Amino acid sequence: MKKMWSGRFRQPLDPEFELWQRSFSFDKRLLKYELTASSAHARALKNAGILSADEMISILEGLQKIGEKAAASPAFLDDSEAEDVHHFVEKQLAALIGDTGYKLHSGRSRNEQIATDLRLYVRASIDELRQELAAFCGVLADRAGQAADAAMPAYTHLQRAEPVLVAHWMLAYVEMFLRDASRLADCRKRLNVCPLGSGAVAGATLPLDRGFMAETLGFDAPTANSIDATSDRDFALEFVQALTALTLHLSRWAEEMILFSSQEYGFISLPENYSTGSSAMPQKKNPDLLELVRGKSGRVIGHATALLITLKGLPLAYNKDLQETQEPLFDSSDTVLQLLPLVTGWMKAAEFHQDRMQQAAQSGFMNAWAAATYLVRHGVPSRLSHEQVGKAVQIAMEKGCELQDLSLEELHAINPAFGPDFYHSLTLASVLPIHDVPGGTAFTRVQLALSAARKKIDSLREEVHAHA
Numbered sequence: 001m002k003k004m005w006s007g008r009f010r011q012p013l014d015p016e017f018e019l020w021q022r023s024f025s026f027d028k029r030l031l032k033y034e035l036t037a038s039s040a041h042a043r044a045l046k047n048a049g050i051l052s053a054d055e056m057i058s059i060l061e062g063l064q065k066i067g068e069k070a071a072a073s074p075a076f077l078d079d080s081e082a083e084d085v086h087h088f089v090e091k092q093l094a095a096l097i098g099d100t101g102y103k104l105h106s107g108r109s110r111n112e113q114i115a116t117d118l119r120l121y122v123r124a125s126i127d128e129l130r131q132e133l134a135a136f137c138g139v140l141a142d143r144a145g146q147a148a149d150a151a152m153p154a155y156t157h158l159q160r161a162e163p164v165l166v167a168h169w170m171l172a173y174v175e176m177f178l179r180d181a182s183r184l185a186d187c188r189k190r191l192n193v194c195p196l197g198s199g200a201v202a203g204a205t206l207p208l209d210r211g212f213m214a215e216t217l218g219f220d221a222p223t224a225n226s227i228d229a230t231s232d233r234d235f236a237l238e239f240v241q242a243l244t245a246l247t248l249h250l251s252r253w254a255e256e257m258i259l260f261s262s263q264e265y266g267f268i269s270l271p272e273n274y275s276t277g278s279s280a281m282p283q284k285k286n287p288d289l290l291e292l293v294r295g296k297s298g299r300v301i302g303h304a305t306a307l308l309i310t311l312k313g314l315p316l317a318y319n320k321d322l323q324e325t326q327e328p329l330f331d332s333s334d335t336v337l338q339l340l341p342l343v344t345g346w347m348k349a350a351e352f353h354q355d356r357m358q359q360a361a362q363s364g365f366m367n368a369w370a371a372a373t374y375l376v377r378h379g380v381p382s383r384l385s386h387e388q389v390g391k392a393v394q395i396a397m398e399k400g401c402e403l404q405d406l407s408l409e410e411l412h413a414i415n416p417a418f419g420p421d422f423y424h425s426l427t428l429a430s431v432l433p434i435h436d437v438p439g440g441t442a443f444t445r446v447q448l449a450l451s452a453a454r455k456k457i458d459s460l461r462e463e464v465h466a467h468a
């Protein structure tokens with residue numbers, strides 16, 4: 001029996017078509033999940049009285065042997081006949097244990113098998129990705145802790161806006177990436193139902209205990225509708241979409257690191273172990289890691305689009321188009337799983353020039369809002385204080401100095417409310433602490449935010465551990 005379905009055919013397939021429609025070259029990576037899902041099915045067959053205890057044991061042993069052979073030698077998977085991973089396992093099982101092997105497929109369809117294998121694959125990928133995210137966030141938090149009370153400019157419209165703590169800036173990224181971890185957890189929750197027992201479309205033709213199979217495979221429940229279960233790839237789409245948000249964040253992070261490592265900013269030195277040189281310009285050190293991170297986001301966004309378009313317009317239930325959802329799914333997961341340890345390593349190795357950052361935080365009128373706040377505290381209406389400090393900025397710009405370099409006389413000409421304590425209110429040591437609200441950049445608030453972030457990272461680690 002070469003094929004799983006040749007009975008009703010009189011003619012052999014066109015050889016080119018036959019090769020072209022196969023999925024084994026890429027779905028072989030699902031072997032591990034195919035074997036576990038098949039074991040659960042074999043147990044259910046035995047419970048339903050279709051397999052004898054001996055037959056079940058022989059099938060379970062055969063499945064285990066297939067796993068061992070694959071682990072021992074990748075060449076075992078070079079099969080010139082296998083159409084897909086399901087066919088491969090059936091063939092190998094029959095080769096190992098004889099005709100009993102062909103009993104495994106009783107009451108099931110490849111449509112439910114692939115839906116199950118893919119859910120198991122995505123679930124495992126999510127666990128791995130969340131572990132890597134915890135490691136990355138851990139390093140971001142460490143760097144925030146090391147930055148202590150160092151300051152830097154924060155930008156809006158890429159123009160200097162207000163000084164912030166370097167730690168506050170780092171923690172902004174922690175928030176972003178923890179959101180990605182939580183999006184993946186959300187996707188995991190929804191995908192964790194078991195299609196086994198859905199059959200080809202209408203439900204299994206044998207009285208299989210679906211609850212038992214779901215539980216054996218660590219799913220929360222069986223899927224509710226066999227038509228939906230065999231045609232649904234929402235979990236793949238949601239997963240890849242969650243990865244587009246994650247790569248988009250990585251891309252924004254990379255872009256900022258590239259900017260800050262340019263001579264124009266000079267805030268960061270690129271770590272040599274993650275940079276490359278130029279074959280032409282001897283002085284160059286280029287941010288290739290960061291650029292590739294930024295570039296890879298395009299690839300994952302492309303995969304999400306491919307999935308959307310593949311699924312759009314498919315009638316219920318299984319259609320072979322669904323086979324086309326596998327490669328974009330696998331590549332998205334592989335791409336991000338490769339990226340995360342690299343960005344974690346980069347983040348550990350990057351050198352911050354806190355002196356330059358601190359210096360930049362103290363020029364360019366970034367204390368202007370604090371100056372206006374000084375007037376507001378003296379009873380001046382906000383709109384007026386804004387206008388008057390704006391005037392002061394204009395005078396200082398004409399003189400080529402900062403606000404704190406203006407004399408009290410010059411300031412009094414604008415508003416007599418300016419007192420000698422105004423100068424103190426303009427120092428970095430005064431400007432930062434007035435942002436004293438939860439989520440603000442005052443030192444004590446940032447310390448609290450840092451310990452809150454560490455707690456979130458720890459519970460992310462614990463959640464991932466609990467799933468292992």
Ligand code: ARG
Nearest residue numbers: 023084110111114320322323
């Ligand atoms: N290789 C197929 C896929 O990935 C498995 C399901 C095949 N089902 C079928 N009815 N031809 O979608």
